[in-house]
Amino acid sequence: MDKITFLNELEQELNSIPSTERDNVMYEYEQYFFDQEREGKNEYQIIGALDSPKKIGKEIKAKNAIVSAEYRPNVKSIIRAIMASLGMGILSLIIILIPMIFIGSFMFVLLLVALFLAISPILLIIHGSLYNMFSLAISNYLFAFSFTGLGIVLFVIIAKLAQFVYRLILKYLRWNIKTIKGSANE
Incomplete structure (x- = not known):
């Protein structure tokens, strides 16, 4: 593979990121080639020292998705960041997917408990009307x-926990990218 083919493949891999960012990355790699050629290396030596355009593209897209998730904190952007990080390799699938399934399941169960507590007066009335067991005991x-109040408090705790988990996931994804890149460079 020569320099032009390498740069063209890299540009194709970066097709999904914004054009200004893609242009910056392409400029950096063109400048890298220029600097290395000035030091006396030929383009085949330079390309041999670099990762494949596909791997470089995946890493840049993952970093871009994480930065995007930092500035637009919502479920769609965090899922996009997770999916971009998963594309970096099979090890990423294990390192990222298992904790995300655990965290997602835990948050879902907490949400169900909060919902059940919040609608407990309605459930009490429905139970009484279905079985003709209306209780006159005010207690x-x-x-x-009071369970409704606990449910509402739990909703607030879940919201705060979701914000914390969101930041934690972003840090975890950044760590994962550094770890994979570090192990690839060794």
């Missing part, structure tokens, strides 16, 4: 309303 209704 049952007071407990149901």
Whole structure:
């Protein structure tokens, strides 16, 4: 592979990132080739020292997705960052996917518990109407309303926990990229 083919393949790999960023990356690699050629290396030696355009593209897209998720904190951007990081290799699949499934399941169970607690007065009324067991004990209704309060507090805790987990996932994805890149360079 020669320099032109390398740069063309790299540009094709970076097709999904914004054009200004793609242009910056392409400029950096063209400048790298220029600097290395000035030091006396030929283009085949330079390309031999670099990763493949596909691998470089995946890494840049993953970093771009993580930066995007930092500035646009929502589920879509974090999923995009996770998926871009998963594309970096099979080890990434294990390192990223297993913790994400665990965290997602834990958050989903907490959300269900909060929802169940929040609608407990409605469940008490439905239960009473289905089985003709309306209780006149005010304590049952007071407990149901206190469970609603606990559900609302749990929703707030889940929201704060989600913000923390979001930042933690971004740090984890950055660490994963550094680890993979570091192991590839060794």
